Structure formats: structure tokens, C-alpha cells
Amino acid sequence: DGGITQSPKYLFRKEGQNVTLSCEQNLNHDAMYWYRQDPGQGLRLIYYSQIVNDFQKGDIAEGYSVSREKKESFPLTVTSAQKNPTAFYLCASSIVAGVNQPQHFGDGTRLSIL
């Protein structure tokens, strides 16, 4: 079945540590996205990529980094510069980036600070 796979489901980070969240899709979608969700709030855009080897910052990119070396993969690294990383992280993809293209989401990764 086609879909978006995020791993791990739960992740714990120590102070000063970088961690990487995985996002893989087999939908053959060009566009991929990372969102952050804090408790009781909506989603905020971290980074997005419209095509391989290209990505743009979203509203809250500071303290995060991404890469898009393959169409199927869009990993997110939470760096030690992100001082408040505890949140629910959602990866999404769409066929292309466009006003009439729904985004399909993975099941998310919950990141906590040890």
C-alpha cells in the first residue's frame, strides 16, 4: 500500500544532541513538508520541498535542517540550537505543490527532551 512512513514513533533527545526524524513516501509525490504541532495547537510549517535537491524554509525553520537527496525521502534534523524541541512532528507529501493538491500525512513522531 502506498503511504508515508515516519520513524521512530517516539524519540527522546538529550541536551546538546542532534536527532534525525525519518520520513519516507512511496506515493511518487514531488512535494514534501515538515510540520510541528504543539499541544492544543495547529500545525506550523518548518520546511518544505517542491522537488529533489531543493527545499525552502517555513515559518519556524530555526534550529532545524533538512535534505532532499531522493524523491522518496525528506529527513528532518532537530539540532541542539532548537531550545524547545518537545512537540509532535508531522511529515506530509503532495503530488505537486499547488492550490488544489491535498497533502497526505504520516502518523507523526513525538519528540521529548530527557
Added chain:
Amino acid sequence: AQKITQTQPGMFVQEKEAVTLDCTYDTSDQSYGLFWYKQPSSGEMIFLIYQGSYDEQNATEGRYSLNFQKARKSANLVISASQLGDSAMYFCAAYTGRRALTFGSGTRLQVQP
């Protein structure tokens, strides 16, 4: 900048009744898309319905319909014949000029038996 407003933090509805979840948006773009997503307690985001800014008819998908009033910049979600499984967070979202979704703060719907 794009802004989505959902003014109802929480809503209650009796099973089998209809419920309307409010959403207003603020954009200067002529071409835009409006989306509704459902988020159960497990966390995944489920796409429900889409409305394009040039669509003249309101979108419908099964028990979901979107009451689109362009002049008022509103895109309310109507759920007919509510079911217990409809209990979840519901998010309104719109495509920005940056080609990524902007989300509202959500409405928590609780369906009561």
C-alpha cells in the same frame, strides 16, 4: 500573510445530528485552496474535503460538506448525521503563496450518544 481563524475551541453534538465547524480565512490571493482535516487522538491527519477559490458549487464528500462563502471569506465544515467516531480535532487549512498549508488552531468536536 495568510491567516486561518477557527473561533470554536470545542463543540458538542448529539449523535445523528448535524454540526457546523466555523473557519474564516484572510488572503489577498485570487487563487487558493481550502482544506479540512480530521485529527483523531492517535495523531494522524486525515484529509476530508477540498474547495477551490474558483469553484462555484460547495464541495461535498459523503457526510461532509463545505459551506463556502467567498465574499465573507468563510469555509465552514458541515458534518451531517454525526457518529461517535467523528469525535476528533478538526483543522481548517489554506494554501499560501508559498505553496504550503497554513492551519487554523482547530476545533475539538465531541459527539455524545
